[in-house]
Amino acid sequence: MSLPSAVPGVLGETSLDDFDVVIIGSGPGGCAAAHILTQANLSVLVLEAGNNYFLGLDDPAPGKPTPLFGSDELKQSARFFGKQDPLIEPRTYRENAAVPGLANGDVNTLGRTVGGAWIHADVKVPRFNEVDFRMASALHDAGRVYDGANFADWPLTYAELEPWYSMAEQLSGVSGTTTGEGADPFASPRSGPYPMPPNNRMYADLVLSEGSRLAGYHPIVYPAAVNSRPYDGRPACVSCGLCSGYGCPNNSKGSGAVTMLRKALLTGRCQVRYNCFVTRLVHSGRTVTGVEYIDDRSDRLTVGGDRFILAASPIEDARLCFLSDPGGAGLGNSSGLVGRNLMFHLQTIAVGIFKQRMHGERGQSVTGGMVDFRGVEPGGMALAKDGRPLGGIIEFGTNSEAIDEAKQYGRQEITSIAGQLGLGLKQLMLDSPLRDHLAVMIMQAEDAPQLGNRVDLDPSVTDVYGVPVPRVTHVSHAFELQASQYYQPRMVEVIGKAGAQFGFVNPDLDKLGTRHVMGTLRMGTDPSASVCNAAGKFHDLDNLYCGDGAVFPTASGYNPTLTIIALALRMADAIGG
Amino acid sequence: MRLVLTRRRFLQLAGAAGAVSIVPLVRRAGAGLEPGPPLAPFLNEAQYSLVRDATARIFPSDSTPGALEAGVADYIQGMLSLLPAADANCDGWRGSADFIAVIRAIGTGTSDCDQSDVNRDGQYTEADLTSARVSLFQARAVFAGGPFSGRQPFVDPETLQPSDNFPRDAFLDFAPLNRVQRIAWEARIRGTANLPELSGNPLATGSRVNLRQQYSDGLTLIESQSQTIFGKSFAELTPAQQTQVLNSAPLRSFVNLLRAHTVEGMFSAPEYGGNRDGIGWSLIGYGGDSQPLGYTLGFDEKTQSYVERSDRPNSRPNPGETCGGLSTPVQTLLRVLLGMQPEFQEFDEPYCFGVPS
Numbered sequence: 001m002s003l004p005s006a007v008p009g010v011l012g013e014t015s016l017d018d019f020d021v022v023i024i025g026s027g028p029g030g031c032a033a034a035h036i037l038t039q040a041n042l043s044v045l046v047l048e049a050g051n052n053y054f055l056g057l058d059d060p061a062p063g064k065p066t067p068l069f070g071s072d073e074l075k076q077s078a079r080f081f082g083k084q085d086p087l088i089e090p091r092t093y094r095e096n097a098a099v100p101g102l103a104n105g106d107v108n109t110l111g112r113t114v115g116g117a118w119i120h121a122d123v124k125v126p127r128f129n130e131v132d133f134r135m136a137s138a139l140h141d142a143g144r145v146y147d148g149a150n151f152a153d154w155p156l157t158y159a160e161l162e163p164w165y166s167m168a169e170q171l172s173g174v175s176g177t178t179t180g181e182g183a184d185p186f187a188s189p190r191s192g193p194y195p196m197p198p199n200n201r202m203y204a205d206l207v208l209s210e211g212s213r214l215a216g217y218h219p220i221v222y223p224a225a226v227n228s229r230p231y232d233g234r235p236a237c238v239s240c241g242l243c244s245g246y247g248c249p250n251n252s253k254g255s256g257a258v259t260m261l262r263k264a265l266l267t268g269r270c271q272v273r274y275n276c277f278v279t280r281l282v283h284s285g286r287t288v289t290g291v292e293y294i295d296d297r298s299d300r301l302t303v304g305g306d307r308f309i310l311a312a313s314p315i316e317d318a319r320l321c322f323l324s325d326p327g328g329a330g331l332g333n334s335s336g337l338v339g340r341n342l343m344f345h346l347q348t349i350a351v352g353i354f355k356q357r358m359h360g361e362r363g364q365s366v367t368g369g370m371v372d373f374r375g376v377e378p379g380g381m382a383l384a385k386d387g388r389p390l391g392g393i394i395e396f397g398t399n400s401e402a403i404d405e406a407k408q409y410g411r412q413e414i415t416s417i418a419g420q421l422g423l424g425l426k427q428l429m430l431d432s433p434l435r436d437h438l439a440v441m442i443m444q445a446e447d448a449p450q451l452g453n454r455v456d457l458d459p460s461v462t463d464v465y466g467v468p469v470p471r472v473t474h475v476s477h478a479f480e481l482q483a484s485q486y487y488q489p490r491m492v493e494v495i496g497k498a499g500a501q502f503g504f505v506n507p508d509l510d511k512l513g514t515r516h517v518m519g520t521l522r523m524g525t526d527p528s529a530s531v532c533n534a535a536g537k538f539h540d541l542d543n544l545y546c547g548d549g550a551v552f553p554t555a556s557g558y559n560p561t562l563t564i565i566a567l568a569l570r571m572a573d574a575i576g577g
Numbered sequence: 578m579r580l581v582l583t584r585r586r587f588l589q590l591a592g593a594a595g596a597v598s599i600v601p602l603v604r605r606a607g608a609g610l611e612p613g614p615p616l617a618p619f620l621n622e623a624q625y626s627l628v629r630d631a632t633a634r635i636f637p638s639d640s641t642p643g644a645l646e647a648g649v650a651d652y653i654q655g656m657l658s659l660l661p662a663a664d665a666n667c668d669g670w671r672g673s674a675d676f677i678a679v680i681r682a683i684g685t686g687t688s689d690c691d692q693s694d695v696n697r698d699g700q701y702t703e704a705d706l707t708s709a710r711v712s713l714f715q716a717r718a719v720f721a722g723g724p725f726s727g728r729q730p731f732v733d734p735e736t737l738q739p740s741d742n743f744p745r746d747a748f749l750d751f752a753p754l755n756r757v758q759r760i761a762w763e764a765r766i767r768g769t770a771n772l773p774e775l776s777g778n779p780l781a782t783g784s785r786v787n788l789r790q791q792y793s794d795g796l797t798l799i800e801s802q803s804q805t806i807f808g809k810s811f812a813e814l815t816p817a818q819q820t821q822v823l824n825s826a827p828l829r830s831f832v833n834l835l836r837a838h839t840v841e842g843m844f845s846a847p848e849y850g851g852n853r854d855g856i857g858w859s860l861i862g863y864g865g866d867s868q869p870l871g872y873t874l875g876f877d878e879k880t881q882s883y884v885e886r887s888d889r890p891n892s893r894p895n896p897g898e899t900c901g902g903l904s905t906p907v908q909t910l911l912r913v914l915l916g917m918q919p920e921f922q923e924f925d926e927p928y929c930f931g932v933p934s
Binding site: 050051053067068069070071072073074075078079080081085086087090098103105199200201202203205207210211228229236237238239240241242247250275277296297298317324350351354355356358359361362365372400403406407410413414417418419420421422423425426427428430431432433434436437461462463464465487488491492496498499500501502503504505506507 | 601634636637640641643719721723726732746750752755756757758761764765775777779780781784785786796815820823832833836840841844845849857858860861862863866867868870875876883885886890892893895896898900901904905906908911913914915917918920921922923924928929930931
């Protein structure tokens with residue numbers, strides 16, 4: 001074994017060239033699978049389209065890797081560092097399937113870097129509830145009918161996934177609390193506590209938590225894969241502030257790269273090839289035989305393996321299924337469901353502008369929230385008996401970005417009052433109503449699955465590799481729009497109780513910038529009504545699996561990543577066992 | 578001699594640590610060429626002055642500093658001059674990979690690319706590395722390195738207070754760009770004329786690409802508008818007249834661009850060329866990059882509580898901070914701006930949780 005790799009573009013054991021499993025995508029699902037598979041003595045290749053910003057990720061020396069991330073707003077927020085750059089890879093979007101997709105730089109684009117999207121998240125990791133795994137039945141039993149929605153029960157239960165949730169929390173290093181102040185009364189039963197106690201909470205969280213409490217709700221400590229203590233060879237978080245949207249400068253964020261993928265690399269049975277963009281899966285009958293990709297020298301290469309895992313995110317997974325079957329229905333698509341039931345969360349943002357300064361550039365972006373608007377009974381085992389809508393978990397956040405703030409003051413409705421240049425702009429930056437005096441509540445409302453919400457290939461737009469881009473068709477359902485309407489005044493009430501001077505709801509309900517992307521390869525027991533089975537394997541293929549949020553039958557109302565990891569761990573365990 | 582530190586750093590930048598073995602410096606037989614002049618930055622002197630004057634109107638100096646003091650024009654110059662340095666590996670691109678080519682040439686005494694001899698003196702020496710660095714650093718990085726800038730120290734693990742130990746400024750490094758990232762930034766700075774790879778992307782058009790052309794055209798337009806309105810050059814106008822020119826309708830789109838870059842130059846890390854000495858951050862009371870110290874310095878097992886920075890704590894307001902509120906003009910603006918938003922309310926009894934009254 002020879003680590004670290006000395007070959008440009010390659011991490012891990014470079015002598016490997018025959019792989020038991022090839023994983024496409026190094027996000028949280030791919031990292032989780034790589035870890036379990038290498039523990040089972042299988043050899044693993046991970047292909048990543050993006051660059052690597054972890055120097056020495058495969059270096060066994062303590063203190064590695066050295067991240068190239070920093071608290072650098074220009075690089076990470078304004079210039080797409082480690083993110084999908086619209087000049088390289090655009091997407092197209094439309095609400096209505098009767099019109100052409102319009103090129104759009106940000107249809108929920110995720111990370112383009114070793115570690116995937118979770119590098120840039122502030123790694124909030126609530127579990128789904130018990131009832132989330134049987135949402136179709138629960139809605140049916142409650143007599144709640146939503147025309148056009150395509151809810152389905154999951155082919156596994158919360159109880160079956162619970163051990164994998166626990167393992168995901170241990171591997172990622174999750175801080176949180178199950179008892180006392182800040183415990184989540186709506187969370188379903190757990191087999192054990194969080195690996196670490198809560199991290200230091202930020203001021204804006206404490207302000208909104210007070211408002212939540214005064215309004216009669218139950219503010220929680222938001223579970224996050226952030227080290228509140230030194231853990232697993234990584235240091236504690238120092239609350240540096242630029243967290244959501246930023247790679248972590250000191251590895252205290254338990255993103256998949258520095259936790260599970262690093263462990264996989266250090267076994268000597270894992271290799272990562274980065275800057276390698278996969279263009280198709282080569283297949284014959286029920287077998288995938290190889291993966292074609294373009295490397296950083298623009299060479300087209302093919303690599304073989306015994307088994308293959310799609311973990312490139314739901315939109316890219318579905319795109320690859322279509323690219324792999326030109327002129328056909330799409331790889332693995334006998335059900336006709338590949339690309340369908342695409343789900344985002346519908347974000348409702350209630351904004352408070354306060355007299356005091358929030359100092360949002362301190363703290364891990366979100367340290368608290370509340371779950372009262374998810375619409376379930378305490379314990380998460382049933383829908384709320386009072387029939388209130390199914391919203392989602394709420395995050396208590398602020399604004400940490402000064403450049404972004406200044407650019408917001410360039411919006412026409414502001415410049416028409418304050419002027420587009422001069423002392424008006426400067427006064428706004430000094431006063432800082434939209435950053436330093438701002439605190440927000442963000443609700444991640446469940447997005448009803450719909451057949452027509454889908455990914456296919458755009459007929460006219462291509463990316464830098466000359467490959468057709470994904471075309472996203474998505475329209476919000478009354479299910480989530482009504483939930484948003486219902487909870488909006490209640491959110492503003494909390495803002496007021498927290499002491500704000502002004503409160504309002506952002507009129508743009510966000511769904512294309514939520515970074516929560518699910519569905520497109522729905523899992524289920526019936527091959528005519530799903531693409532993958534409960535183990536994440538494609539019904540139509542003997543050796544192709546999905547290891548990310550594409551398999552979710554429903555979206556729940558919680559951040560999806562811990563569930564992605566838990567499912568990927570479980571899937572990989574079945575392969576390795 | 579061994580270029581251990583420098584080499585290692587540059588090799589890491591290219592993600593190729595260890596790819597080149599360390600060998601002693603050797604000289605090659607020189608062709609005795611004259612040292613070439615360094616490549617010039619994009620904006621010429623007149624254009625640079627115009628940018629400086631116009632950005633000073635966008636974010637003015639009064640009793641407190643503005644774009645002029647922050648060096649916003651230097652930020653813009655650095656951005657427009659991205660990638661202009663010696664192409665030391667003859668791949669048609671300029672970036673950190675060129676350092677590798679120079680290091681390799683120094684190490685082996687040979688190179689496939691004549692331009693590895695950056696200073697054109699007929700030898701591959703450390704002087705070429707210096708020249709490449711000078712040449713490259715007329716431009717600023719697309720992506721600064723990381724993780725730390727050296728503006729804040731490490732915490733002392735014993736006392737849980739700031740130590741005297743500051744990391745080096747890794748923001749001065751250039752983080753590596755892969756092939757497709759270079760294409761994107763080439764398009765942004767210099768346009769898509771030579772980039773067939775982007776022909777299928779409707780987003781790689783218009784104001785998203787070719788900043789150099791937009792600046793050339795926009796600055797020309799500022800001058801011609803000055804002449805049209807006042808019969809004078811922009812530099813000869815009073816500040817109020819300059820503002821009037823910039824607010825004129827034909828300049829709307831260029832001033833939008835200039836404003837976005839002005840605020841980037843005000844509030845981005847100083848390594849990108851603006852925000853000189855963190856002047857923009859100080860102006861607005863913004864902490865800037867706080868690593869590795871951060872705001873939570875550690876957990877004190879004895880007191881079972883987190884230790885925070887005393888001047889800038891994480892979980893509470895700054896010491897001495899009051900429930901001061903926004904200025905009257907900004908409150909007035911917010912009432913107009915927010916009054917039309919859903920669920921708008923101005924609450925009767927705002928208060929400041931955790932602020933001593």
